[in-house]
Amino acid sequence: MANLNTRWRQENTYDAIVVGSGMTGGWAAKELSEKGLKTLVLERGRMVRHLEDYPTAATHPWEVKYPRAKLPPDELKAKYPVQNRTGYALTEYTQHFFVRDDENPYTEDQPFDWIRGYHVGGRSLLWARQSYRWSDLDFEANAKEGVGVDWPIRYRDIAPWYDYVERYIGVSGQAEGLPQLPDGVFQPPMEMNCVEKVLKAKTEARFPERRVTIGRCAHLTEPTEEQIALGRGKCQHRNMCMRGCPFGAYFSSNAVTLVAAEKTGNFKLRPHSIVTEILYDEAKGRADGVRVQDETTGETMEFYAKVIFVCASALNSTWLMMNSTSRRFPNGFGNGSDQLGRNIMDHHLGVGAMAEAPGYEDRYYSGRRPNGLYIPRFRNLGDAATKRTDYLRGFGYQGGAGRPNWDRNLHAAGLGGARKDELSQPGPWMVRIGGFGEILPHADNRVTLNRDRKDRYGLPTLRFDAGLRENETAMRRDMKTAAVEMLEAAGFTNVIGYETPSPPGLGIHEMGTARMGRDPKTSVLNAHNQVHECRNVYVTDGACMTSASCVNPSLTYMALTARACAHAVEASRRGEL
Structure with missing residues (x-):
């Protein structure tokens, strides 16, 4: 023995x-x-x-069983109760990459979304x-x-x-020279669309301390020889990333x-x-x-x-x-x-603003860019001008502008040629920015x-026994107000501030x-x-x-x-x- x-x-x-x-x-x-x-x-x-086990990487929308590939409510409720309540991106396209909540349970003294x-x-x-x-x-x-x-x-x-x-994984982004968000080793940035450029110009003119930039994302826009040698290729702007990227x-x-x-x-x-x-x-x-x-x-x-x-x-x-x-x-x-x-921490989200952007109906964009805008932190930067007295730390925003495509309003009334003609054209320009705020350790x-x-x-x-505290609650009020301010400053219409519950875990940054x-x-x-x-x-x-x-x-x-x-x-x- x-x-x-x-x-x-x-x-x-x-x-x-x-x-x-x-x-x-x-x-x-x-x-x-x-x-x-x-x-x-x-x-x-x-x-x-890699490559072999991405079964839905090339699946077309008409090849799935349910509209927008959303799983039926009964299945979500029975097998995925956490994801069902969060509205997270669990679909026929991605179901195989998420655990079943019923097989992997946990206990919540306060709500905690563990994805x-x-x-x-x-x-x-x-x-x-x-x-x-x-x-x-x-x-x-x-x-x-x-x-x-x-x-x-x-x-x-x-x-x-x-x-x-950064050099190894490949991060595309734009240098901005901000001390609160250091620049890095970047591949060429992805391009903003016309409405996002308006948001950037008008926001920065009205609020000089608020910078609107393109997101810094780990997508190859100009692959290096080292990256190519690993079998990697340039981003194709399919925005189907969560299915696994065959490129x-x-x-x-x-x-x-x-x-x-x-x-x-x-x-x-x-x-x-x-x-x-x-x-x-x-x-x-x-x-x-x-x-x-x-x-x-x-x-x-x-x-x-x-x-x-x-x-x-x-x-x-x-x-x-x-x-x-x-x-x-x-x-x-x-x-x-x-x-x-x-000391459980995450980022709290679910608060920001949305609006319509009329006047650009003759413009569109190419591809489905897998990235959005980023607005870096502009509160409590260590100077009197940015200091808040109601909370510590700060927040940034992620979001962007776009036009709804053919699968919008699938359940709306209408049949035949007129309905087909309507959906063959993109919907109105919409803009949305959502905050990501810091949670303090307790x-x-x-x-x-x-x-x-x-x-x-x-x-x-x-x-789990964790929740948001007074500091985060005060920050959320400012996150909503500041988002509305920027969309209004850009001249957009029907600006609506929003806030939905954001228990720890929902940011998926435990x-x-x-x-x-x-x-x-x-x-x-x-x-x-x-x-x-x-x-x-x-x-x-x-x-x-x-x-x-x-x-x-x-x-x-x-x-x-x-x-x-x-x-x-x-x-x-x-x-x-």
Whole structure:
């Protein structure tokens, strides 16, 4: 038996283990394997191969069963109750990339919209591709305002890694020279349409502090030789991105980082592998490996490595750490600070304005641009002119202008030639901008492990108790008012401000549940994303975030991951892990 155990350990031992294959897991796989480490990536869901496993990538609208490919209400209510209430983009085109809520339950003391995709590539196949840098306005805010804990890093620490990631993934965008939104390494920007250009000109004339720019998105507009060598091509402006891009034009793990990792010969991917526990070796004083439950067979097995990267997405990474108990960590792995599961953050949204833009009926645009406008933060920038007294931090806007196409008003009265003629012409120009606001960290906005309620695999689930506070409520009032101001300043008509409920989770930017910090007594991770109490375990997804900023966070996750991998390799070579 001893020989069998020795052989098992030898066959299942790697230099590095990466938990998760999504945005950060893919980057960890690439970086570690390219640096010579034999790397095992464990993905809880099924295999999704680039090109081969995008079944609806070329499906035409007339080939789906339901109008606009929307699933029937009864099916949504039974299988996808969370997505049903959010109105999120779950359709016949994308159904296979989302988990069934009834099979993966959780408990809500307050509403929390947890939207997930369990498969190779994870939500890197589903993200909106908006890619923005943080600035020192973000990294210094907690310390200056006495909120939460101080970030252990500053912009200068991560700026070279932003360069590195942007150059590799390909980010199209326009340099603007704004200190609150640092410029990056950009491919040529996508073009605004005629109405958006009017919004930009008139808004900036009326409000000089408000800049209207094209979104910075991870789509190739001028591929480099390195990107072409990976099999990637230029964005075709189909705007069918959430089905999987057969051109590899937008960044995903499947099309980019996992491909690069595989080319090294140092990489192994194991799907259907639910990591249930980080194994801690009391004698060695470090993590020794992970325990896995096979999704299809239920078999339990163990894999071993000198360094472990936890990249399962914020809440699943936190679940794993909370489920990993031992004599050393009776309250969860690395949880001596009692901060694991606390400080849940997201971005609050669902507030802004919309309007009609008459006078441009003779104009249209080419293609379906998979991107929109971005209006960077213009509140509380550190000067008297932008300071608000009713709330801290700030917000940005995303949106754009367009004309409804032939599938508008499908249920309206009318048949025959007249109806066909009507729908053969585009609808009126419409404009919409929606805010993305920062949520502050609060220790009692938290998630805990619920061992009384199990998922389809018999594993514990999560319990959420998190909500918006007074600061976000005050910010939302300003988000709505400022949006109306801009659309009115542009001369648009029928301007309507709107606000809909936005519980945490709806922004799909979960952050903060294993935050970075300077002090092990008040944080879980150090400046290099290492667990304070176990330095050979790194956490680099949204769980690590110390504050939320108001911009989409994925670019920061990727930069932090690349930076942490470089640190892990050097630390390993020095024998520190």
